[in-house]
Amino acid sequence: xxxxxxxxxxxxIRSIPQRWGMSLATVFSVALVVLVLMAFLAMANGFRATLSxxxxxxxAVMLRKGAQAELNSGVSLAQLRLIRExxxxxxxxxxxxxxxxxLYVIVDGLKRTTMTDVNLPxxxxxxxxxxxxxxxxxxxxxMFSSGSNELIVGxxxxxxxxxxxxxxxxxxxxxxxxxxxxxxxxxxVFESEIWADxxxxxxxxxxxxxxxxxxxxxxxxxxxxxxxxxxENEPTLDLDIITxxxxxxxxxxxxxxxxxxxxxPLAIIMAFxxxxxxxxxxxxxxxxxxxEIATLRAIGFAxxxxxxxxxxxxxxxxxxxxxxxxxxxxxxxxxxxxxxxGGNFTQVVFAFEVTGEAVQSGIVMALIIGxxxxxxxxxxxxxxxxxxxxxx
Amino acid sequence: MSNTEPLxxxxxxxxxYSRGKETIPIFSxxxxxxxxxxxxxxxxxxxxxxxxxxNQLGGIDSPTTGExxxxxxRIDNLGQGALAKWRSDNVGFIFQFYNLMPTLTAAQNVExxxxxxxxxxxxxxxxxxxxxxxxxxxxxxxHYPRQLSGGQQQRVAIARAIVADPKVLLCDEPTGDLDRTSxxxxxxxxQLLNTKMGKTIxxxxxxxxxxxxxxxxxxxxxxxxxxxxxxx
Ligand SMILES: Nc1ncnc2c1ncn2[C@@H]1O[C@H](COP(=O)(O)OP(=O)(O)OP(=O)(O)O)[C@@H](O)[C@H]1O
Ligand SMILES: [Mg+2]
Numbered sequence: 001x002x003x004x005x006x007x008x009x010x011x012x013i014r015s016i017p018q019r020w021g022m023s024l025a026t027v028f029s030v031a032l033v034v035l036v037l038m039a040f041l042a043m044a045n046g047f048r049a050t051l052s053x054x055x056x057x058x059x060a061v062m063l064r065k066g067a068q069a070e071l072n073s074g075v076s077l078a079q080l081r082l083i084r085e086x087x088x089x090x091x092x093x094x095x096x097x098x099x100x101x102x103l104y105v106i107v108d109g110l111k112r113t114t115m116t117d118v119n120l121p122x123x124x125x126x127x128x129x130x131x132x133x134x135x136x137x138x139x140x141x142x143m144f145s146s147g148s149n150e151l152i153v154g155x156x157x158x159x160x161x162x163x164x165x166x167x168x169x170x171x172x173x174x175x176x177x178x179x180x181x182x183x184x185x186x187x188x189v190f191e192s193e194i195w196a197d198x199x200x201x202x203x204x205x206x207x208x209x210x211x212x213x214x215x216x217x218x219x220x221x222x223x224x225x226x227x228x229x230x231x232e233n234e235p236t237l238d239l240d241i242i243t244x245x246x247x248x249x250x251x252x253x254x255x256x257x258x259x260x261x262x263x264x265p266l267a268i269i270m271a272f273x274x275x276x277x278x279x280x281x282x283x284x285x286x287x288x289x290x291x292e293i294a295t296l297r298a299i300g301f302a303x304x305x306x307x308x309x310x311x312x313x314x315x316x317x318x319x320x321x322x323x324x325x326x327x328x329x330x331x332x333x334x335x336x337x338x339x340x341x342g343g344n345f346t347q348v349v350f351a352f353e354v355t356g357e358a359v360q361s362g363i364v365m366a367l368i369i370g371x372x373x374x375x376x377x378x379x380x381x382x383x384x385x386x387x388x389x390x391x392x
Numbered sequence: 393m394s395n396t397e398p399l400x401x402x403x404x405x406x407x408x409y410s411r412g413k414e415t416i417p418i419f420s421x422x423x424x425x426x427x428x429x430x431x432x433x434x435x436x437x438x439x440x441x442x443x444x445x446x447n448q449l450g451g452i453d454s455p456t457t458g459e460x461x462x463x464x465x466r467i468d469n470l471g472q473g474a475l476a477k478w479r480s481d482n483v484g485f486i487f488q489f490y491n492l493m494p495t496l497t498a499a500q501n502v503e504x505x506x507x508x509x510x511x512x513x514x515x516x517x518x519x520x521x522x523x524x525x526x527x528x529x530x531x532x533x534x535h536y537p538r539q540l541s542g543g544q545q546q547r548v549a550i551a552r553a554i555v556a557d558p559k560v561l562l563c564d565e566p567t568g569d570l571d572r573t574s575x576x577x578x579x580x581x582x583q584l585l586n587t588k589m590g591k592t593i594x595x596x597x598x599x600x601x602x603x604x605x606x607x608x609x610x611x612x613x614x615x616x617x618x619x620x621x622x623x624x
Binding site: 003004007011014015018291292295296297298299300301302303386387389390 | 476564
């Protein structure tokens with residue numbers, strides 16, 4: 001039976017050039033579906049990678065209980081002072097705990113590519129913020145001085161949004177700021193932020209002495225537990241304390257789900273179009289080969305061999321389409337930079353990431369299209385009436 | 393060598409097609425025996441059922457009623473799979489329009505029936521070469537059907553029909569699409585296969601000149617056979 005099937009499969013595949021146009025159209029429609037799917041998957045993956053790469057397991061993030069995002073959180077100066085003395089937090093050479101009280105406000109920006117208004121995050125930080133972001137480097141200019149109207153901006157901000165060039169004056173809200181430095185954090189979400197002195201933000205945005213979040217360097221693996229246990233017993237501290245990594249992955253999941261919920265249905269709707277194309281092509285293939293198939297059956301080949309060989313043709317066309325789609329996706333999307341709304345309703349800049357897993361999903365989708373599009377024509381091939389040997 | 397049992401025995405063979413409520417009888421109650429080593433030409437007007445009869449003999453269609461016995465074994469009641477196996481073991485088909493696979497070379501076309509047998513690759517190549525030699529186009533093994541004349545294509549089809557060494561060759565208008573010269577060459581070939589290799593041949597033809605190559609000429613009309621003579 002295997003000899004039969006392989007002989008008929010070869011025969012089918014050799015006959016594809018006789019249907020170049022249709023076969024090619026099938027390959028391209030499948031490729032298009034896979035391309036769209038991959039675009040969304042690459043977006044979701046890139047976003048997820050950027051956010052989860054941003055979080056450290058050695059840094060604790062503290063927000064008001066139930067706040068979930070920095071934007072709607074609040075931490076008072078009294079609470080911050082208490083945290084500075086808390087156990088489980090690492091200390092620097094001077095014996096001071098490594099803690100940064102931070103503020104987070106939204107400012108307007110202009111996206112370079114589309115010249116549209118977007119929300120950008122302005123973060124007020126204390127000096128320890130630099131130590132709390134691993135790999136942070138000032139790549140151009142210098143750190144802002146405390147109490148000033150100076151800003152430093154992440155490299156992604158510089159790249160994607162207009163008006164933040166080093167040395168330029170920027171109007172944010174009612175105040176005018178000066179960009180004095182550019183920093184890099186190796187592609188994490190912080191590169192999509194603008195930083196200024198926490199004190200300046202407090203006064204310019206009428207925040208009094210309050211903060212929105214507190215970050216602290218944890219003292220070893222047990223640090224988090226120690227900190228959490230301690231906070232439990234401090235009645236004035238009503239805070240959620242989690243690692244920064246956890247914080248970002250919870251932020252990422254909402255957005256990546258939205259991307260995926262948009263991507264999959266669109267790809268599936270398009271897949272129906274491709275399926276109809278594949279069905280049509282395979283139907284034409286069987287139609288064109290009716291007398292050949294009947295002749296082979298008369299010679300003694302089994303209907304099952306005709307079925308399998310036709311299905312293999314469909315799967316092959318779809319598979320090639322899947323490969324082409326993935327290839328194009330990889331060439332075009334992989335690494336391209338994009339920005340979208342992050343968990344705080346501000347822009348997060350991230351790179352598309354075409355992963356092996358996404359390629360796998362694309363190929364599987366292509367094969368499903370081939371299978372569903374090919375099955376009925378294949379059954380038809382198996383049922384070609386033997387009397388068709390006489391058809392002209 | 394001599395086999396006194398007939399190769400085919402047809403008993404009360406009837407075939408009718410139904411078109412809507414109407415049933416169209418093609419033939420009914422046909423009785424017939426065909427001996428081993430026969431070469432029969434079946435003539436008759438268009439629509440008289442010649443092809444339909446050949447389909448019953450070749451097991452690619454089943455009779456409405458009646459029995460077809462081949463070599464002592466009923467074939468009219470075999471299932472699809474068994475019938476396919478029977479065809480590959482016993483029958484070589486030759487069609488008016490050759491029915492070659494356009495994307496396969498002559499040799500690959502001829503090899504097809506052997507793919508259904510346990511014959512090994514190298515042995516297959518040998519048998520294909522022999523079959524092509526027998527029909528006189530050994531030098532065209534690598535040509536595709538479109539590179540061959542009608543007569544040459546029919547020779548390839550004959551090579552394909554005989555390569556698995558079947559007992560019977562069933563030919564439907566084998567020269568219907570050929571000029572006189574090519575037709576005569578093909579008919580001589582069939583005659584040779586009959587006399588030298590002992591193949592039983594049943595050939596449907598419109599052409600009285602073609603029928604002359606057969607040992608027996610039969611005339612089918614209104615569902616009945618009229619024997620018109622032969623050389624024996
Ligand atoms: N599948 C079918 N369904 C209905 N009627 C059919 C079918 N096949 C053949 N017939 C009818 O049966 C009759 C005999 O057909 P058949 O092909 O056997 O004739 P034939 O003698 O071979 O004719 P020709 O010399 O033209 O080839 C014709 O009237 C034809 O229309
Ligand atoms: Mg006919």
